[in-house]
Amino acid sequence: MSSGHKAMTLFVTVLLGLILVILGLCADWPLWAWPTAVALLLVIARGTHRVLTPKREAFPREFGPDPDLQFPEPHRQEQRIAHVALPSSVPDYDFSFSATVRWLVVDATHDAPYINPAGLAVEAVLQRARALTAHQSPNRSAFVQYQLDGVLGTMHPDSSGRVMAMAQDVSLGLPELDRERLVKLSNVRKDEDVWEHERNYERSKRAYLGDDVLKDPGTAVVWWLSRNEQEVEGAVDRIGLLARLSAAANNENVAPVFEHLVSPPVAPYAEANGGRHASTGWQWTPGSDTPASSNGAAPDSSSGSLDSLDSFLAWFGFAPGDPDLVLFAERLTNLARAHDKSNVVDELRRRFGPAQPATVDDEDDAATPTPEEPPTAPAS
Numbered sequence: 354m355s356s357g358h359k360a361m362t363l364f365v366t367v368l369l370g371l372i373l374v375i376l377g378l379c380a381d382w383p384l385w386a387w388p389t390a391v392a393l394l395l396v397i398a399r400g401t402h403r404v405l406t407p408k409r410e411a412f413p414r415e416f417g418p419d420p421d422l423q424f425p426e427p428h429r430q431e432q433r434i435a436h437v438a439l440p441s442s443v444p445d446y447d448f449s450f451s452a453t454v455r456w457l458v459v460d461a462t463h464d465a466p467y468i469n470p471a472g473l474a475v476e477a478v479l480q481r482a483r484a485l486t487a488h489q490s491p492n493r494s495a496f497v498q499y500q501l502d503g504v505l506g507t508m509h510p511d512s513s514g515r516v517m518a519m520a521q522d523v524s525l526g527l528p529e530l531d532r533e534r535l536v537k538l539s540n541v542r543k544d545e546d547v548w549e550h551e552r553n554y555e556r557s558k559r560a561y562l563g564d565d566v567l568k569d570p571g572t573a574v575v576w577w578l579s580r581n582e583q584e585v586e587g588a589v590d591r592i593g594l595l596a597r598l599s600a601a602a603n604n605e606n607v608a609p610v611f612e613h614l615v616s617p618p619v620a621p622y623a624e625a626n627g628g629r630h631a632s633t634g635w636q637w638t639p640g641s642d643t644p645a646s647s648n649g650a651a652p653d654s655s656s657g658s659l660d661s662l663d664s665f666l667a668w669f670g671f672a673p674g675d676p677d678l679v680l681f682a683e684r685l686t687n688l689a690r691a692h693d694k695s696n697v698v699d700e701l702r703r704r705f706g707p708a709q710p711a712t713v714d715d716e717d718d719a720a721t722p723t724p725e726e727p728p729t730a731p732a733s
Contacts, residue, residue, distance in 0.1 A: 361405050366398035431455040432471050437479065439486040439525075446491040446531050452501075452520040454478050457508065459515055474518035477511035482520075491527055492535045498525035567602035570595055570611055601680060662700060679705060 373390045376382075382390070432454050438447040456474030485504055489497045505520035527535075566576045573595040578588045593614035600607045607615055671678050682705040689697040 362398060362402045365401045366394065369397055370394050430470065432475065434475060434479075439479075439483050441486060441491040442488055443491050446527070446535070448486050448491065448494060448497070449526045449528065450479075450482055450486075450501075451522075451524040452478065452482075452505065453522045454518060454520050456519075457517040459510065459517060461515060465515070468513070468515050470516045473511045473513060473516045477509070477516070477518040478505055478520045480512075481505060481509070486525075491531065492539070494525050494527045498523060501525060563602050567599045569603075570599045570608065573599045597677070601677065601684075604684075662704065 373394060377387060377390060433452075434454060435451040437450045439450045440447055454471075454475050456470050458468075458470050481504060482501055485500060486497060489500075501520075501523045505523060508517040508519045510517050565572065567573050570592065574588055574592055577591060577595060578585070581587060593611065596607050596611035597615060666678070666681075669681070671681060682701055686698055686701045686705075689695075689701065
């Protein structure tokens with residue numbers, strides 16, 4: 354029992370004794386009541402003593418843990434590193450890494466060599482960061498930064514086992530010039546993908562028109578009728594045109610069974626008086642196979658002059674605005690080139706423009722017309 358508990362018990366006993374004495378004198382107790390009051394006072398003093406006395410501990414304080422004892426905080430050190438180049442998954446595009454490296458020196462044996470804990474900690478953090486960034490795309494630096502926060506956010510021992518290292522305040526970026534280059538490369542790749550899809554679509558469309566729609570006149574008529582189901586008479590009226598398109602697409606003449614449906618050739622540049630040519634005098638005679646002049650002679654197509662070319666085109670029935678004129682001129686150019694007629698090739702190029710060079714893929718399909726987009730003839 355401590356001195357504080359004893360003092361408190363004595364104070365309570367004296368106070369109660371004074372109260373009993375005052376009550377006895379005021380009430381004029383008899384003589385036998387005073388011993389009873391003294392006994393009651395002793396009982397109250399003993400009860401007060403028991404109440405104020407603390408319970409005995411199960412274990413002595415000297416054998417138990419001291420709750421006020423504080424374990425010393427481990428002494429950590431830190432160092433800031435900035436703008437360290439870390440590789441990405443793309444060569445020559447490095448991340449710029451910055452962070453605060455913290456480390457804790459691990460206890461070692463008395464004969465362990467002296468170390469530079471800062472160097473070991475920085476090396477350990479950079480190795481962990483490099484293992485992550487080497488497999489990441491450089492245009493995702495913000496995403497990789499959050500990944501590094503998690504990877505470097507815990508203490509891990511270095512390769513020597515002498516220090517525990519971590520990093521905080523991680524910052525990861527990409528130089529602005531490299532960022533602009535990546536944006537340009539991305540745009541070029543997207544454009545290439547679009548161009549490749551458009552090219553494949555154009556090839557597919559040409560193959561569909563050349564190998565399927567214009568395979569023969571009958572298929573062309575059925576194709577047109579499938580798109581215009583209510584215009585049966587229009588399909589009949591266009592059989593000749595579709596036969597000519599099919600023949601041109603397959604580098605063939607119009608089939609004899611469809612020749613009577615092809616419109617008879619009309620001399621272009623003809624005057625109203627009998628269809629005579631304005632400059633050469635060549636005139637188309639219905640029922641004949643060759644144009645004839647006023648004296649009945651055939652046109653001289655070997656001269657290579659403008660009038661001879663116009664007469665030759667008039668013989669085939671091409672008007673100045675005929676949509677098939679450019680296609681026909683292209684085929685004439687190829688035919689003249691095959692027979693080494695350079696003067697005819699030059700004249701056709703001068704009149705209708707140079708032919709586009711054919712590639713390996715498009716050599717057979719470059720001149721194939723489509724019903725939706727007929728070629729436009731040059732102005733005469």
